[in-house]
Structure formats: structure tokens, C-alpha cells
Amino acid sequence: MSEPWREFHASAGQNGLPESQRFAFSAQPTIEDIRRMQAEFTDERDWNQFHQPRNLLLAMVGEVGEVSELFQWRGDVAEGLPDWTEAEREHLAQELSDVLIYLVELAEKCRVDLPQAVLRKMALNRQKYPASRVQGSAKKYTEYED
Numbered sequence: 001m002s003e004p005w006r007e008f009h010a011s012a013g014q015n016g017l018p019e020s021q022r023f024a025f026s027a028q029p030t031i032e033d034i035r036r037m038q039a040e041f042t043d044e045r046d047w048n049q050f051h052q053p054r055n056l057l058l059a060m061v062g063e064v065g066e067v068s069e070l071f072q073w074r075g076d077v078a079e080g081l082p083d084w085t086e087a088e089r090e091h092l093a094q095e096l097s098d099v100l101i102y103l104v105e106l107a108e109k110c111r112v113d114l115p116q117a118v119l120r121k122m123a124l125n126r127q128k129y130p131a132s133r134v135q136g137s138a139k140k141y142t143e144y145e146d
């Protein structure tokens, strides 16, 4: 395949789970689809006058705070959120979506091509944290001695 990111196995990180329980995102909408839909939403409301980079950043951070509120005082939350109700899961889905929507629009207004930037950043992360060297350790790269 010509797209290197597709070489990562879809089940990465969930190898212990039976196939029926593995989680993966839907293929659509893409990040570009989300950018376009949000651009239409703001255009239709004449809201671009408010959506400058700094305002979008503040809006995104506000939504991150709303995500934090959902986790507040719960102590440790296990993967898959086993103790959460359907209503709580849907609330979380909405708040995470708000974060993503503002992040994508912030990147657009800053002219950052987010999907390509993510590929470059992940390549850097792999260089900084070679799997063979950092296996099982959460230390920051500056803490490793040669």
C-alpha cells in the first residue's frame, strides 16, 4: 500500500482483546470533512468575524474544561468507562466533539494542514522514543542518558 500509516495494524494496542470487542473509529467523516462542515456552519451564521485564532483557542480550552468536569471526582476511570451510563457516554462524546471541532477550525485558521502535521509529528515521536530503548518506561526523552 502507498500510504505508510495504513501499515499500522487496526488492532494495535488491543491485541489481547477478541476481535468482536476491538474498538476502531469509523472511516468518515475525515478531518477535512469536519473542517468543511464547520466552515459551512460558521459561514451560514456570519460567525467568521468571531472565529479568529485566539477566540478558537479559548473556546477549545473551555471545551477541554467541560470534558474534565465529566471525569472530576470519579477517581480512576478504567478503559471503556465500564461504570458510566449511556447518558454520560453521550455527554462525553459531545464534549470531545466540541474539542475536535474547535481544534480543526483553529488549525484551519492557522493554516496548519492537520492530517499531514500529525504524520510528521508521529515520525518525530518515533525517532525521539525508539521502542527498543524506552520499552515499558514513561520517562521523558530528556531523561534518557546515552
Ligand SMILES: Nc1ccn([C@H]2C[C@H](O)[C@@H](COP(=O)(O)OP(=O)(O)OP(=O)(O)O)O2)c(=O)n1
Pocket: 047, 050, 066, 095, 097, 098, 101, 102
Ligand atoms: N460561536 C460558536 C458557538 C458554538 N459553536 C459550535 C462549536 C461547538 O461544537 C459548539 C459549542 O457550543 P456551545 O458554546 O453552546 O457549548 P456546548 O455545546 O458545550 O454547550 P454547554 O456549554 O451548554 O455544554 O457549537 C461554534 O462553532 N461557534
